[in-house]
Amino acid sequence: MTMTAGVVLPARNTLFTLARGALGGGVIGASLTALVVGAVIRSVPLFVTGLGVPAVYALLVLLAGVPRRAREAAIAPRTALATVESVEAVRDEATSDVPVRFVSTVAPDDAPAYRVAFTQHVHLADLPDYRAGDVVVVQYPPDRPWRVRLVKRPTPEWEERAAGARIDPAPGPVLAGEEPEGSAVGFVRLLALLLAAAGVLLLFRTDLFDEDTSAGSPSPTRPSVSASTSSSTTVVSSASGTVTLAPHQSFLDQGELRKAITALTRGTDVRMGTAVVVQDRMLSVVYAHTGSQTATFDLDSLPYDRFPALVKEAQSSLGTGSPQTWELTVECLTGSLTIRVGVTAVEGTAWLEADGDAKVVRRTPAR
Known part of the structure; x- marks a missing residue:
């Protein structure tokens, strides 16, 4: 089986990311400053507000993500074969499971093959089962093909397919999931944090x-x-x-x-x-x-x-x-x-x- 092609990731909503970064920075700056100012001026309501604001914000974020998580859970993951191009332990840990970074070519049955990098915890005893050139069974959400996960115990049908398959590495760049937040988001978050802290200090400057x-x-x-x-x-x-x-x-x-x-x-x-x-x-x-x-x-x-x-x-x-x-x-x-x-x-x-x-x-x- 030889499949070669690429895949395009969905574009990031930059405006939404900037707004979320600004809101998060503002909550952090205001709550931390309220805690400090409340302790200094011995204001119990202000101190409690500093504790409550991040808790309320976290709850709102959690509730806002419920519909998205429900939609994601309703979509069945796709199963495909993939060839392991490289295996690298990210770091040594005292536990029996270690994080391992895989670079693989995923070959869906009904879509072009693509290269992807992902990290997954693997038991020390199972590490010899994953070597460069091996064909493995993976799963991923249809709308997020970069979220690849190894299927440790595939069905007999998929085990048989993996045993007789050969997948050539796909050309093109390696997908590594969603792009990390850029410097613009970090700058907006820091600016919002400083402005929120300054606002709390300004409100209670007399005290x-x-x-x-x-x-x-x-x-x-x-x-x-x-x-x-x-x-x-x-x-x-x-x-x-x-x-x-x-x-x-x-x-x-x-x-x-x-x-x-x-x-x-x-x-x-x-x-x-x-x-x-x-x-x-x-x-x-x-x-x-x-x-x-x-x-x-x-x-x-x-x-x-x-x-x-x-x-x-x-x-x-x-x-x-x-x-x-x-x-x-x-x-x-x-x-x-x-x-x-x-x-x-x-x-x-x-x-x-x-x-x-x-x-x-x-x-x-x-x-």
Whole structure:
């Protein structure tokens, strides 16, 4: 039996391949960035989204391929004879089955012969049965002739045909299946990955970098601002500013209070205040109005580093065995700067009063 000819592969849908590559890259970039950003800003919904998006995408791809796989399964494979031109073990593996690359000429009964290269796992004990020049029985889908597979246990009829057949190698190139994705697809996938990652970072830049966002045009005094991050919530107007920390934080933490005051006055000419009230996770600042006769003080000059020590002293030495809440107030209504710390416990409320240098001048035990 001598058959010589070639076969033409179906053309690849380049536009569909590019779109699929872009969608896959976008899903990978967005999901990975959402996981990282969600972990950094402690956002459970964002972290769960990063886990869920690739799972949903994989499910959609699986469902989209169901009709195609059903059509492929409904088409019976064709059986043909083939001559083995070369046999090469792709790599050594610890298992008994090794991947072997075959180059063969397939000779269908009702179509021209063609050359094809394919890889198939073969048991070590069966390797001597496949040598160059041997005629074997193969199967392949009619619409994908490059997907050739050896028939390890053919029917007696096909065994008899293979034993008496001689197939000359077909001329022409060796078919190796569908063409691999080109550099264009890789570039589109990488670009989509980077754009998706940048989009997630852009959406959550405020949470990541603790930036304040302002609404409306800037004013010479203080615009109204509301910014929320994973660590704090800041609300600012021309008359006052408020910072609320997350549950795991406290203004007794080192540098937390000074950082909050700096954030409230950043980008403005507001430096004078009439009152500062601090609780465990809430800070309120009342700014001085232009032309106001109320006594004011420089917000930057307060002894913030001494505030935690004053609160701890009030908690430990004012007879409040198990302090529950505390409040620190700064004002200068009497003309001199006064710092008051109140601690409330089961026994009542105790007070500590200090001057502008945070030196204690008066203590009032709990009653």
